[in-house]
Amino acid sequence: MSDLKLRVLIPASEIQQRIEELARKISADYSGRSVLLIGILKGACFFLADLARALTIPARIDFAGISSYGQGTVSSNQVKLTKDIELCIEGMDVLIVEDIVDSGVTLTYLCDLLAKRRPKSIRIAALLEKPERRRQPVEIHYLGFQIPNEFVVGFGLDYAEDYRNLRDICVLEQ
Numbered sequence: 001m002s003d004l005k006l007r008v009l010i011p012a013s014e015i016q017q018r019i020e021e022l023a024r025k026i027s028a029d030y031s032g033r034s035v036l037l038i039g040i041l042k043g044a045c046f047f048l049a050d051l052a053r054a055l056t057i058p059a060r061i062d063f064a065g066i067s068s069y070g071q072g073t074v075s076s077n078q079v080k081l082t083k084d085i086e087l088c089i090e091g092m093d094v095l096i097v098e099d100i101v102d103s104g105v106t107l108t109y110l111c112d113l114l115a116k117r118r119p120k121s122i123r124i125a126a127l128l129e130k131p132e133r134r135r136q137p138v139e140i141h142y143l144g145f146q147i148p149n150e151f152v153v154g155f156g157l158d159y160a161e162d163y164r165n166l167r168d169i170c171v172l173e174q
Contacts (some may be wrong), residue, residue: 005173006153010145012167015127015155016050018144022125023054026095026142034058035093036119038085040110041065042164043099046156047127047144051097062087068106079109089119095142099156100128104136111138128152128169145169 026035034057039048041063052059065083094114101107107124114122125142132149147169153159154166163172 003174004159006163006166006170007173008168009147009150009152009171010169012155015144015167015169019047019050019127020054022142022144023051023056026051026125027056030057030093033093034060035095036060036062036087036089037095037097038114039063039097040099040106041083043156043158044097044127046164047099047125048097051125060087064110066106066110068103079106081113085114089114089117092119094119094122096122096124098124098126100130100152101126101138101140102130102133104134104138107138108136127155128157 037048037052037059039045039061048061052061062085063083064081064085066079066081068079096107096110098107101124111122123141124139126140127144128147129140129143130147130149150171151159152169153163153172154169156164157169158164159172163170
């Protein structure tokens, strides 16, 4: 790790401001209803926690573990469910909370899996997206930031389990 350098891409203050904006929009869209937030482990935990606290509507929380990266910096396109949700989602409004949408392979897999459980609706909130890396179409209903095709860490995003605790989103450079 000593030969790797970090360059701040999105400072913590901008992240928090955008999360507040997203929470206002989500709260308005689900006004009078409750929503089930499904955080994708481990990366989305920081985003989910801040988003949930900023909502003004009732929200339940559950987690799914799903991976297509392993220890690398590029998606393997081999999706693996590492932890299933615990709650029954039939008839519920579900909001999948993801740290970053890259190829779209992982979210396509998860949306298909959850749709079989007959929720009332499924929408996606993502902190980041890299649109130029998309391989499968994914509709992101609530998006924090579009970023260039660079490998980022911080605010839950990792490189081989390191850097998740950074407050800023940073580009990892050699």
